[in-house]
Amino acid sequence: MYVDNEANEDDESEDRLDEMFRDVGEEFTNRSNELDELLNDSKQPLWPGCSKYTRLSAVLKLFNLKAGNGWSDKSFTALLDLINDMLPEDNGLPKSTYDAKKIMCPIAYGNLAGYSVKGHKACPIREDNTCYTQLVHGRKTVYLGHRRFLDRAHPYRRLKKAFNGQQDYTDAPQPMTGIEVYERVKGINVTFGKTQKLKSQRGKRSRANVEQLLPVAVRGILPKKLRYTIIRFCFFFNAICGKVIDPDKLDELQNGIIVTLCQLEMYFPPSFFDVMVHLVVHLVREIKQCGPAYLRWMYPFERYMKVLKGYVRNRYRPEASIVESYIAEEVTEFCTEYLAGVEAIGLSKYRHEGRSAGKGTRGRKVAGMPREDIEEAHLYILHNTSEVEPYLDEHKALTKEQNPRKTDMWIVSEHNRTFISWFKNKVLSATNYSETVRWLAHGPLHFSSSKDKNPVIAELSYYGVIEEIWEVDYVQFKVPMFRCKWVDSKHGVKADELGFTLVDLNREGHKNEQFIMASQAKQVFFVTDPSDKKWSVVLHGKRQITGDGNEDVSYEIEEIPPFSSSLLLVIIDNEIDEVHASRDDHHEGLWEN
Incomplete structure (x- = not known):
């Protein structure tokens, strides 16, 4: 049979199941009978006289809808039953989900590791040399002694009252070598499945809360030294979570976080120091060896766990349900590439798709401007x-x-x-x-203007609020612009000693410079300063869209810009050896038995 490949090259209305069988043919080397069944189903019309769908193509396209919309097996069986009732009696459509999966089964081929971060050897870097203390009354194991990571001549090492009543000149324990790690794991017998229980402790932290909101929230409360320590702790996480990290500044970050942990020991009770607080001291070492943290953190895996949990239909057998749905989706996704008129599943659409190009309609009007x-x-x-x-x-x-x-x-x-x-x-x-x-010289014909119903804050060299969105029409092209209300840069913007940018939104300025181009705007958020309601703290947001209709949209990894370029300086030369944990900034009295 002659096939005009050139004529069909751009025709996307026809399924390409023959190509699919050619691509997976090697997988059926020892299963020729199963391949024959698939070939028969791919050639059998859905009902006698049907020229558009075969038995296999119909099942694959229906499974594409099932997987893409998260239908349960029960609902899919009900759908098959209804469609069977609509079709001629001698149709070949399966009558249940079970029968449909039997058709697809030949296409489908069907480690967890844990570490106990509890007890006296909870630190995976030091293990036997973990510095732990067991509280007398609560029996909780805590992890203190961060002064041992300081330089031997550091002033904190000679303090007593500010810490545990003793000076600390011990050396920092050395991390295990590769040979030591191998000796510990070489005898592990990895067992797949449910027969082996693995212990782990998952620490779920909100990056936005720690890096952005917490430093602002504590500005109006707590004593100054304690407040600065907490803010410095937040700045450290903001620095290590960046996409770009200067290797020359890693030692500075390490020294800074060690001092910060020591200060936390001075201000917080021992029960605060679980292993998650202690492990912060090893994060810079991991960055030196493994690269930036954002390439290795748990957020993508947690998002995918939500997808896997959505596969569960039988709560009595969740693992089997996940495996079954995952295999069905993988098979359907593979087959989708050869089907016409269906969209891929499992890939979420970009939320700005269709919005970065084209014409806006909501709230748009052609208006005469002064x-x-x-x-x-x-x-x-x-x-x-x-x-x-x-x-x-x-x-x-x-x-x-x-x-x-x-x-x-x-x-x-x-x-x-x-x-x-x-x-x-x-x-x-x-x-x-x-x-x-030439069109720019002609000037604009008219403006499309819209009041901004959901204002976005704009920041370039000025801080302000978008009041109107303009679309300037030059016939052959249009230029989007923002008309803004700016804050007076001279008297309404300042930076404090912590590195925060503060603005007074009531001080209006630059009234003769109202406009910026939309491509020049960057989003920020204004949060009222708890220590002075007159001022607002500027929090930077990530850029959501880059490029215009002629450029590709950039899917950037989320990054929260830092407040300042370096950690806060710590002045410790005149540190007084005294107890810092007791508070005197309230009048609530003390609890006495």
């Missing part, structure tokens, strides 16, 4: 378009040449006042300019 606002927006676009830069320089030089005795401020003002008309006359009087430059 001429002054139109010219201000148009001039800003010209100043921020690379093709116009030579003309900007030319006009500034011309203005300065014609007015040699005027000040630079006057030259800039005159340039802004006259550039639009000069640019238009220059470009339209000749024909050797690009289409973009």
Whole structure:
């Protein structure tokens, strides 16, 4: 039989089950009978006279819907029963989920490790050399003694009252070598399945809470030394969770977190120090050996665990239910590549799909704006378009040449006042300019404007709030812009000693510079400063969309920008050896038996 491959090359309306069998043929080397059954099902019409669906293609497409929408086996059986009732009596569609899976079974081929982070050897880095203390009354095992990681001449080592009543000049225990690790694990008998129980303790922490919100929340409470220690602890996590880490600063981070842990020992009771607090001292070492933390943390696995839990239909047999649904989805996903008119399953769509290009409709209106606002927006676009830069320089030089005795401020003002008309006359009087430059010289025809119902905060060199979203129409292209209410940069923005940026949203400024291009905006959040309600703390958010309709969207890994470039400096030269754990900043009295 002759097949015109060129004619069918771009035809996506036909299934390609023959290609699927060719690709998986090697898997059926010793199972020729199963391959024959699949081939028969792929050629058998769904009912006599049906030319669009075969028995196999119908089952695969229905399973694609089942897997993509999370249908239970019971609901899928009910659907098959209903479709069978609609089709002719001699149709080949299976009548239950069980029968459908029997058709697909030939396509399907069907470690956990744990570590007990409890007890006296809970630290996986030190094990036998773990520094532990068992509390007398609560019997809880805690992990103190972080002074041993300091330099031997560090002032904290000679303090007594501030810690456990003793000076500490012990050396830091050395981590196990590769040979030592091998000697410990070489005799482990790995058993798959349910016969072996593994112990583990999963610490689930909210990065956003620790890195962003907690430093702000404690600004108005707690004594200054304790507050700074907590904020420094949060800054450490913000630094190690970055996508880019300077190797030269890792030693600084390590020294800083050791001091911070020692200060926590000074201010917090021993029961606070479970193994999760202690393991922080080893994070920098792991980064040196394994790279940035974001490549190895648990968040992607926890998200996927949610997917696996969604496979459970039989709660009495959850593992088998997950395996069965996973295999069915894998088989369906593989077969989907050869089916026409179906979408892949298991891959979530980008939430901005279809929104970064095209036309907006909600709240959009063509509006007449004051001429002054139109010219201000148009001039800003010209100043921020690379093709116009030579003309900007030319006009500034011309203005300065014609007015040699005027000040630079006057030259800039005159340039802004006259550039639009000069640019238009220059470009339209000749024909050797690009289409973009010519349409920019014509100026905008009208504006599409929308009040921002869900304001997004914009930040470039200014801080402010978006009040209106404009779409400037140049016929051949459109330029989105934000009209903003800015905070006075001189009197309404400051940085404190902790590295926080604070803004006073009531101090309005830059009223003559209302516009920015949408591509220049970055999102931030303003959180009221607990220590002074007049000011708001600036928290940076990650960029959600990069590029425009002509560029690819960048799926960036989440990163929370740091508050400051380095950890807070710790002044310890004049540290007084005294008890810090007792509090005197309240009037609630003490509990006495």
